[in-house]
Amino acid sequence: MNFPETIAHFDEAGTRPPARPATDLTCGEALVALLEGYGVQYVFGIPGVHTVELYRGLGASTIRHVTPRHEQGAGFMADGYARVTGKPGVCFIITGPGMTNMATAMAQAYADSIPMLVISSVNARRQLGTGDGRLHELPSQQDVFSGFTAFSHTLLNAAELPQVLARAFAVFGSARPRPVHIEIPLDVIVAPAGGMNLTPPALPAKPTACPNALAAAADLLAGARRPLILAGGGASDAPVELRELAERLQAPVALTINAKGLLPAGHPLLIGSTQSLAPTRAMVREADVVLAVGTELGETDYDVMFDGGFAIEGLLIRIDIDGQQLMRNMRPDVAIAGDARHALGRLSTRLHECAAHAPQSDWGAPRVAAVRETLLAGYDRPTRSQMHLIDTIIDTLPDAIIAGDSTSPVYAGNFAYDARAPRSWFNSSTGYGTLGYGLPAAIGAKLAAPERPVVCLIGDGGLQFTLPELASAVEARVPAIVLLWNNFGYGEIRKYMTARGIVPVGVDIHTPDFMALARGFGCAACRADTPHALAAQLRHAVRRDSPTVIEIDEADWFARVPA
Structure with missing residues (x-):
């Protein structure tokens, strides 16, 4: 330039x-x-x-x-x-x-x-x-x-x-x-910089995988009867290559939370993001070859119950751009250091050149359908009710990006929601797991994609961490939609304490009048307690050029929305 x-x-x-x-x-x-x-x-x-x-x-x-x-x-x-x-x-x-x-x-x-x-x-x-x-x-x-x-x-x-x-x-x-x-x-x-070259240099491309490692991985996958793919956020730029490889292998695919959308919702090979739940874990153990691409295989995607129950019993192929990460958490039988998009594309090409792959007859889509049916039957009433909330968002705003916080509907969505495209669902419950992330992250997301609706899904406790950023959104004219799930305190921690026999202390915090606060910051503000009311408010919100806060009382939603 x-x-x-x-x-x-x-x-x-x-x-x-x-x-x-x-x-x-x-x-x-x-x-x-x-x-x-x-x-x-x-x-x-x-x-x-x-x-x-x-x-x-x-x-x-x-x-x-x-x-x-x-x-x-x-x-x-x-x-x-x-x-x-x-x-x-x-x-x-x-x-x-x-x-x-x-x-x-x-x-x-x-x-x-x-x-x-x-x-x-x-x-x-x-x-x-x-x-x-x-x-x-x-x-x-x-x-x-x-x-x-x-x-x-x-x-x-x-x-x-x-x-x-x-x-x-x-x-x-x-x-x-x-x-x-x-x-x-x-x-x-303030030092002088007049002679500085202000033209950025040519930057390196992403590293490509070792051909020998790719050949070894292709051989294992070609001989697999029950192959399975675990994909993480490191594969976010490779949805086409991942889908092609999965369909060529007829391999079920489980996605981490940051990888949602790499296989679109409704794809017959998509297990979902349920690696912490027993039916999916059983399926992973049945696989004779597992390909893990762009994933740490870490706790917040594979063991959110903290029971140590996730295991891979078949051969493990790992692809990651970070060579050190290949050696963490689970030992690979084949380790491929390189760009996920390149590696998946080359694997698919090699398998195409081999003899037709023949998975076990009851594997692939039939096994995925059975697992998903079992998972759906196992969701409790609150999870089903909260999925009505997320389904209402997507039915009303099909192209929406949902930026979440650490809150109950986000946890439900992490398990049960399948995104339609990559980079459309993310939240702070993975990795570091902070509170207050959702609102400012939604502002950044809306600036990144002004043509798409952006919904912040956040709880009343988390919103109080970064509530003043409503003023930032108004000032910057960022019409993000803040969907406030109000359970009047730190509800998830309250349940966790009770389940462990601890008298809840410090979780029943004072809850302010969020509608008055939102209007005071210059936002539109309203409440919704049914899917019909929520859909109507979302349609109004996307027509505004300033933020909208929509408050949902958890108890009212659970009472009015069937599971």
Whole structure:
């Protein structure tokens, strides 16, 4: 991309002063120009005295700034944007408390392999590590964040900026995507950067799998009578290749929560996301060859009951872009390090070239249908009632993206809902498992896909973590729909305590008037207690250009909606 020889800025009145020569750029201004070159569309952040020089070049750029009400909100917005687009969400964050406020969002993104670029300030180079008690000082900010980033780098010289940014975007595009943190000392942000090359370099492609490993995997799959596929979020960009391979093998497919939609709802080989439930676990144990692609095989997708009951008894083939992950949780018989899309495509081609695969006659679609029937019969009344809620959303808004929090209907949907397309269902109950994620993540998702309805599915406890982000959505004119499931406290924890014989303490919290609060923030607000009422309110909401909060009383919904 070519950049102009001058960089223009707008003053507070919106008028354009004389353009500044590119030779006069500071490091902070060069950063903005480089981000434009990488195609960044949004920056999420709250300006502070330590970051204002990062904003010097932002006003005249093509990048839109979105201001959350808390830095954690900035991180969750960036996360939601990244999950929908596959591109990194970008944040500008002040040193010290801004970064510690961001920590939870970064840890959630790290746990779920979400690309996020966090640019922060830090005290001047001569002040680093001195312990003088300066504003926002941490003993070592880099050390704090290196544990949940792909890397954390202190930019000690403005000339390093293009190389460090290139490293970050190489991670996002060709490695396991995770947050990257770049901190820039206050004196470096304003350092001259006039001679800097502002054209991003050519970035590497994703690594391709070893042909020998692919051949070994193809041989095992070709001879399998009961093959089965476990697919995770690492395969999100390979729905065509996954479907082709599954149909060629007639292999049942179980998806992690972040992989929902890789096989569309209603596909005869789709088991769902029920790896923690007994019927699916029995089917996995029956498989003679299991192909696990882009999945950690981790607890929050395979053992949410925490009983250690998930097991693979057949041969295991693993595909992952992260070679270390191939060695975690379950030992593979064939390990393939590389891009999921390439590996699945090559496996399908090799199997096509082999003799026709002959699975066991009662395997594939017949076995999936039997398992799904058993699963459906086993869902309890609350789960069935909550599935009416999700079905109503999708029946009314078929193209909806649902960004969820840690709340009861989300847990039900994680088991029982099958998405129609990838990147359409995600929530914070996997991996790190934080509260308050749903609302800001939905804002980021709506910015990423303005043409699609975006529904935040969140509980009353979780919403109170990030409630002020309603103001952010109003200010940014983001018409996300907030579907508030109100059980008047931390209902899931209350049930968990009761089940373990613990007298519930700390879970029956004060519940505010959410309708009054929503209107006070400038949102439309209403209630719904039946599928018919909910559908009507959703239809109204998608016609608005500002957020809508729809409150559902759990007890009323359960009383009125048949299981």
